[in-house]
Amino acid sequence: MTTETEAPNATEVPAGRWNVDPVHSVVAFSVRHMMVGTFRGEFSEIEGTLTDGKLVGRVQVGSLQVKDENLKGHLFSPDFFDLERYPEIVYESSSLTVYDGVLTSTGTLTLKGIHTPVTATGRLAGPAVALGEVSKIGLDLETTVDREAIGLGWNAPLPKGGFGLGSTVTISVTLELALDDED
């Protein structure tokens, strides 16, 4: 029995159907704010599956956690996510591989009806046997995309030059998935 607290990285993407545990997973983004800071947002309603090497994830835009109601309202408005028309963000991988310890996912991000090809990298940990004899894996992915290209290009010029928001946004996904063995 191991005494480690962390499972080693996987050398290949496991077969089978794996379901995202939404409580122990995070889908978040960050963007440069006022040229110096970092604004982070996180969606609380997420779901996803990894089925025989294909990763599909869905995020409810309305579950975005923001500390200020006015800012949240603006982020939900047509200037940004346009919640009324596009309540869901979807990611679907076309390829998911592990090579030399690095997990790489290429796929399509669909946001505001715009399909954007993205490549994200990270790590795949496990499988490990968790409580209840459940097999689990951990999957971390990160990518950077052009805000304007994904339909979130709003910005505010600053009085002495520059802009209030960075031109790129970093999307970070940290997923814990459990093997679905109920077939």
Place this chain on the structure above:
Amino acid sequence: MRVLGIIGSLRAESHNRRLLRAAAGQLPPDTELVIFEGLKSVEPFDERDEHENGGGMPGVDTLFAAIRSADAILFVTPEYNGSIPGVLKNAVDWASRPTSATSPLANKPVAVIGASTGSFGAVWAQAELRKALGLAGARVLDHELAIPTAHEAFADDGRLARAAARRRLGEILEHVVAEAHGGPSAPDVRSSHAP
């Protein structure tokens, strides 16, 4: 389909009222234009009236009712000192309350056009109004119709004298109505320019 027209000028025979009338003559089928006549009666914005006194302001109530009953809004604005007329900005400030997610303007398709007697056609006021409306949560069309030298811009029958300007006005109206129907299906007029 009901389009609410809000004119930023209070003058009875303003150039921008003429522009709105010209727009009324070019509306897509099955669309009615209702002109908001209560701008002068909208009380000056004071957050205390909202939070401490519980509202009860007839001017603001009329504005809210007019916006809520409209499928889309056409703002027609002059430019005062390079910016939005104060009375119009005051109305937008009210209509953005309490937050941009729940205000009467939230997700409302809106278009901005404008006229001025100068040579720029109120472009700064239009740009600033689009910015303010976006922050207020509206679905703002990223299009502009600038009518410069407005005192010479209208034919005797009330239409815009220049064919290119008429065409662009028609495209913008078509676009805002398409947005009110739920999606962008009108021609893309971003790249076209009125003379």
